[in-house]
Amino acid sequence: xxASTFFQNCVTxxxxxxxxALIAIGYTMVYGILRxxxxxxxxxxxxxxxxxxxxxxxxxxxxxxxxxxxxxxxxLLGVAIERAAYKPLRESPRMSIMISAxxxxxxxxxxxxxxxxxxxxxxxxxxxxxxxxxIGDISAPIxxxxxxxxxxxxxxxxxxxxxxxxxxxxxxxxxxDFEAAKLMGIEINHIITITFVIGxxxxxxxxxxxxxxxxxxxxxxxxxxxxxxxxxAVIGGxxxxxGAVVGGFIIGIAETFLVASFPSLSGYSDAFxxxxxxxxxxxxxxxxxxxxxxxxx
Amino acid sequence: xxxxxxxxxxxLLVAVFxxxxxxxxxxxxxxxxxxGVFEPLTGENGGGGKQEVDGMTYANTVKPTATxxxxxxxxxxxxxxxxxxxxxxxxxxxxxxxQGVVAVLGSYGSGVSIAAGEVFAGAKIPAMAASATNPQVxxxxxxxYRVCFLDPFQGTVxxxxxxxNGAKTAAVITQLGDDYSTGLGNFFMDAFKKLTNNEDSIxxxxxxxxxxxxxxxxxxxxxxxxxxxxxxxxxxTTAPLIIKQARALGITCPIMGGDTWENVSIIENAxxxxxxxxLSTFFDAGLADSSKVAKDFVDxxxxxxxxxxxxxxxxxxxxYMVMIDAIERAGATDGPSIQAALNxxxxxxxxxxxxxxxxxxxxxxNMAVIKTVKDGQxxxxxxxxxx
Numbered sequence: 001x002x003a004s005t006f007f008q009n010c011v012t013x014x015x016x017x018x019x020x021a022l023i024a025i026g027y028t029m030v031y032g033i034l035r036x037x038x039x040x041x042x043x044x045x046x047x048x049x050x051x052x053x054x055x056x057x058x059x060x061x062x063x064x065x066x067x068x069x070x071x072x073x074x075x076l077l078g079v080a081i082e083r084a085a086y087k088p089l090r091e092s093p094r095m096s097i098m099i100s101a102x103x104x105x106x107x108x109x110x111x112x113x114x115x116x117x118x119x120x121x122x123x124x125x126x127x128x129x130x131x132x133x134x135i136g137d138i139s140a141p142i143x144x145x146x147x148x149x150x151x152x153x154x155x156x157x158x159x160x161x162x163x164x165x166x167x168x169x170x171x172x173x174x175x176x177d178f179e180a181a182k183l184m185g186i187e188i189n190h191i192i193t194i195t196f197v198i199g200x201x202x203x204x205x206x207x208x209x210x211x212x213x214x215x216x217x218x219x220x221x222x223x224x225x226x227x228x229x230x231x232x233a234v235i236g237g238x239x240x241x242x243g244a245v246v247g248g249f250i251i252g253i254a255e256t257f258l259v260a261s262f263p264s265l266s267g268y269s270d271a272f273x274x275x276x277x278x279x280x281x282x283x284x285x286x287x288x289x290x291x292x293x294x295x296x297x
Numbered sequence: 298x299x300x301x302x303x304x305x306x307x308x309l310l311v312a313v314f315x316x317x318x319x320x321x322x323x324x325x326x327x328x329x330x331x332x333g334v335f336e337p338l339t340g341e342n343g344g345g346g347k348q349e350v351d352g353m354t355y356a357n358t359v360k361p362t363a364t365x366x367x368x369x370x371x372x373x374x375x376x377x378x379x380x381x382x383x384x385x386x387x388x389x390x391x392x393x394x395x396q397g398v399v400a401v402l403g404s405y406g407s408g409v410s411i412a413a414g415e416v417f418a419g420a421k422i423p424a425m426a427a428s429a430t431n432p433q434v435x436x437x438x439x440x441x442y443r444v445c446f447l448d449p450f451q452g453t454v455x456x457x458x459x460x461x462n463g464a465k466t467a468a469v470i471t472q473l474g475d476d477y478s479t480g481l482g483n484f485f486m487d488a489f490k491k492l493t494n495n496e497d498s499i500x501x502x503x504x505x506x507x508x509x510x511x512x513x514x515x516x517x518x519x520x521x522x523x524x525x526x527x528x529x530x531x532x533x534t535t536a537p538l539i540i541k542q543a544r545a546l547g548i549t550c551p552i553m554g555g556d557t558w559e560n561v562s563i564i565e566n567a568x569x570x571x572x573x574x575x576l577s578t579f580f581d582a583g584l585a586d587s588s589k590v591a592k593d594f595v596d597x598x599x600x601x602x603x604x605x606x607x608x609x610x611x612x613x614x615x616x617y618m619v620m621i622d623a624i625e626r627a628g629a630t631d632g633p634s635i636q637a638a639l640n641x642x643x644x645x646x647x648x649x650x651x652x653x654x655x656x657x658x659x660x661x662x663n664m665a666v667i668k669t670v671k672d673g674q675x676x677x678x679x680x681x682x683x684x
Contacts, residue, residue: 005521008546012513118339118380120534122566132545139547140513213545214510215566216538224508259514266515267473267504 004137009260010253015144015213017252018151022206023229024236024244025158026199032175032239033195035094039101040081042226043108044200048074048207049123049217050116056124063126071204078200079193087189105226112219123215130212143212150209154202155245162241167194175239224270231277237290246288251276330363330370330630332620333377333393335403335413335424340381341507341534344562345609346405349427350376352613353402355598363621366628372621379404381532383412390416398422399630402616405609406532407431407448407477414438421632423639425620427612428556428579431480435658440632442639442658444615444647445579446665448477448555452484454665454681455528455553455577460492462551464525468501470515470539472531475507481530481555500524509535512542520548530555537566544570551575559608564673571670580608580649581666581677594648605675608649608666615647 023045030038051073055066085104089097129143162168173181174191182188210225211217232251236243251273259266280287334353337346353374362369375396379389386404390413393401401417401424404410410429417424418440426434426443430451435441459467467489471482486499501522503515516539519527527550529539536558543552551573558576567574582605585591594614598606622645624630627638645652652660667678 002521005517008517008520009514012517016511016513113339117343119343120341122537122562130545132547134547137547139545141545213513213542214538215541216510216534218534220508221510224510256514260517263501263503263515263518266518267506269514270506270509 005260008138008140009256011138011140011144013253013256014249015140015147015252016256017249018148019206019210019248020225020229020232020252021151021245021248022154022202022209023225024232024248025154025241026203027230027233028236028238028241028244029195029199031233032241033171033192034086034097036086036097036101037230037238038199039098039226039230040085040104040108041199041203042222042224042229043105043112044074044078044081044222045203045207045210045225046112046217046219046222047077047108048200048204049211049221050112050121051204052126052208052211053121053123053217056126057121063129066126067205067208070208071201074204074207075197075200078196078203082192082196087192109219109223116219118219120216120218123211123217125215126208126212129208130215141213143209147209150205151245151248154205155242158198158241167191171195228270228273231273234277235280235287237287240287240289243287243289328368328370329373330365330624331373331375331396331398332617333396333398333401333403333422334374335377335379335386335390335393335401335409336405337381337409338376338378341532342381342406342557344533345428345557345560345607346381346403348560348607349403349405349609349613351602352427352598352607352610353617355601355610356614356617358601359597360618360621363625365625365630379409379413381406381409383408386410386412387416389413394420394422399632400425400620400624400635402613402620403427404429407434407480408475410434410441411476414441417441421636423620423623423632423635425616425639427616428609429477430556431476432657433476433480439658440636442654442660444619444649444652444660445556445612446662447659448481449484450663450683451555451577451665452481452486453488453683454667455555455575456485456488456492457681457683458575458577458667458679459489459526459528459551459553464551465493465495466498466500466522466524466526468503468519468522468524468527469499470503470505470512470519470527470529470531472535473504473506475532477555477557478530478532482528485528485530505535510538512539513546516543516546516548519543520546524550526551526553528553531557533557533560533562536563537571540567540574541570556608559668559675561605561675564670564675571673573669573671575667575669575678577665577667577681578608579662579666580611581668581680582606583677584666584680585648588646588648590646591648611648615649615652619645619647619652 026041051070055061055069085100130141133142170186170191232247233244236247255269258272336350377389377393379386386409407429410426411433424441428445430448469482472478501519553575556578559578564571582595585595623638627634664682666680668675669678
């Protein structure tokens with residue numbers, strides 16, 4: 001592998017990893033507060049892709065307004081799902097709410113097939129994002145270079161929010177002990193809503209960044225990225241925000257370099273992600289940055 | 298909240314039952330014969346499948362009845378969506394058999410046809426593939442026929458064109474587990490090695506998964522190998538992603554594909570990056586002037602549906618016509634009689650050329666069309682005939 005190939009692969013891997021990281025944060029935050037693996041998260045990401053298409057292709061919005069529209073629409077969808085499918089089950093065993101999440105995932109996929117047809121739709125160009133940019137031998141759309149920057153900025157903002165604001169304190173309290181936090185007068189429903197708002201807006205941003213260089217959306221678009229980002233969250237230590245970002249980067253970069261180093265295995269990059277998950281669960285089930293917590297039964 | 302949820306559940310249940318019941322039709326009268334249309338309307342091949350069905354539906358309006366032993370029967374098309382999925386394909390095929398079809402047309406995409414082949418053979422129902430080009434569709438199946446050319450032929454045509462235009466090395470990208478893509482890729486590689494007299498002329502072979510969206514890593518390998526052409530037989534869904542990402546990565550060599558690529562959605566989705574792609578296909582409306590059947594079809598189809606006329610629509614039309622012709626000649630609607638009549642088909646004049654089936658059930662076609670994209674349009678380059 002010569003230098004330019006190596007750097008090109010780095011750019012590709014880091015960019016893919018940052019898009020994964022944004023989705024993984026959504027998984028990890030919801031898990032941190034609710035102890036729920038929100039299996040519908042990948043499908044919310046897919047819906048955000050469709051919202052972008054509607055905004056730009058069907059409603060002819062300028063791209064900067066479209067981005068805001070997509071974030072708002074995705075957040076509304078996510079919060080509505082939380083209210084309708086998760087909130088009524090809050091007192092039920094944890095298994096029920098997880099199965100409800102799987103149900104929501106199927107509901108979203110099949111409604112999308114029914115409403116938007118199973119045919120893939122082209123993802124529109126957003127402003128300058130898809131313009132190809134060259135540095136020496138390396139060439140990629142601008143969005144590829146922007147994605148890691150956006151991810152890092154969002155990560156810093158989130159760490160600040162969690163550690164230095166009142167809402168963040170309430171979030172940490174809720175994730176430590178749900179019941180005690182309630183007794184201390186924390187509006188638990190309010191905190192959960194905020195968590196979903198953040199998770200879904202990140203899914204929306206990620207959808208825009210992910211689909212721009214891979215411009216095709218269909219009802220099962222969210223399936224693979226959703227699963228991979230769940231793996232990313234687990235690898236980083238589920239419940240831990242920087243961990244999710246680290247996990248996302250690891251998967252994105254590892255996947256790219258696997259294909260680059262072993263071209264004959266190029267069809268098996270997905271399988272590799274899940275092998276990584278199995279190894280992680282065998283040797284360090286709490287993830288790279290996760291803390292060891294005794295499970296309360 | 299609870300009441301609203303309850304109401305929602307009730308509404309959903311009613312909706313499920315309503316759609317469930319909508320599918321059933323009243324019992325058929327005895328003057329109707331049913332022909333199954335086994336095609337993908339959703340999934341990665343949904344776009345192409347739709348065009349093929351349009352060709353069949355149009356043929357049904359041109360020839361809505363069949364005369365069997367002096368009695369006139371109305372022909373009803375029963376469409377079953379195989380969702381471009383090999384597992385669903387078997388279910389979709391069984392559905393058609395339950396509906397009592399006497400013959401089947403389709404499918405677009407070789408993989409689903411191979412998967413469902415045994416179902417049709419088991420029920421002794423003849424099937425006529427329109428654009429499934431993999432040899433395995435018909436080779437081991439006495440009940441499957443086809444009206445198009447085969448991948449060994451198509452691979453040779455594309456390799457020939459590449460070599461004639463000065464290519465000395467090639468890279469090939471195929472889809473893992475897809476019979477069409479893998480098969481065509483292999484036939485291209487064989488032909489290319491033979492034509493260049495160089496065992497090492499294929500400088501990169503890469504595979505990808507169904508529904509994969511990111512091709513940067515494998516395209517980077519292609520870029521590093523620096524081939525003269527890139528051959529990437531793939532579905533309509535995947536092709537624009539490969540083309541766009543290849544150009545964004547700075548791969549400048551010609552990108553070539555197979556018959557699936559002749560679809561406007563590739564130009565729409567790949568935009569200006571689609572300029573200059575090269576593909577082989579079955580038919581070109583520009584060649585229609587030489588034959589009255591072809592001219593009538595192109596005029597009629599463009600008026601009823603859209604232009605330019607896709608090659609797969611022409612094949613869908615031919616599949617319907619040759620099947621109805623065989624049923625009329627058989628004078629019966631049981632499988633073995635239709636099969637015998639199909640085997641006896643000799644020089645049936647179709648839109649895409651004369652049709653005679655060989656011992657495998659393949660129409661003997663020796664002409665393919667090379668097209669490219671120029672100014673957002675598919676443009677005819679040349680017709681290639683290989684004896």
